């Protein structure tokens with residue numbers, strides 16, 4: 008059995024990072040961590056406490072409440088991955104809603120939020136054998152990761168994918184609203200002062216606008232094999 012490595016998957020929203028990360032974790036017997044779910048759960052908490060709304064954001068109150076926010080991934084064997092629990096409640100479905108997507112980039116800009124979550128993420132990955140996806144995994148969380156992938160696709164391709172997913176779940180959204188959300192998050196994610204989304208120098212970039220899931224998976228597994236054979 009080859010040595011376990013750390014795989015960091017970063018990229019724009021709705022580029023299929025989590026699909027690829029889950030496929031890899033399954034194939035390799037690694038742990039999968041969706042760091043976006045952690046930022047989403049903190050956002051849900053802020054919404055529940057009414058710290059954030061369309062025209063208002065009490066950042067100080069959220070920062071003060073951070074020690075009260077308990078985040079856990081609890082493995083669901085039917086789904087094959089860990090579901091997000093916020094203060095002991097399963098919030099996996101709620102955090103995927105477009106209302107949460109609308110606020111999450113604003114919450115993810117806060118340095119105190121980022122440092123709390125980065126610390127937890129580093130702890131989860133300390134024994135390697137992990138596939139983690141997000142925006143700053145190869146640059147901030149695991150700059151020493153043996154394999155770094157940066158995923159991209161056109162905004163319209165990504166919006167269509169996210170729209171199809173939300174429709175399938177019965178969410179009443181328009182394609183235009185989803186595209187607007189994707190473009191707004193791209194802007195905030197790449198322009199924030201703390202840990203903006205950038206391509207790590209040693210990352211392999213994949214534009215999957217015209218790649219099937221299987222083609223993409225084969226490409227990345229070849230990269231994993233290349234890295235592990237040198238260890």
Ligand code: DC
Pocket residue numbers: 020021042043044046047111112115140141142143144192196
């Ligand atoms: O991957 P996602 O769309 O579920 O992520 C939700 C938001 O969280 C995204 O707009 C940016 C933020 N995020 C982040 O800033 N850093 C991460 N490591 C993961 C997500």
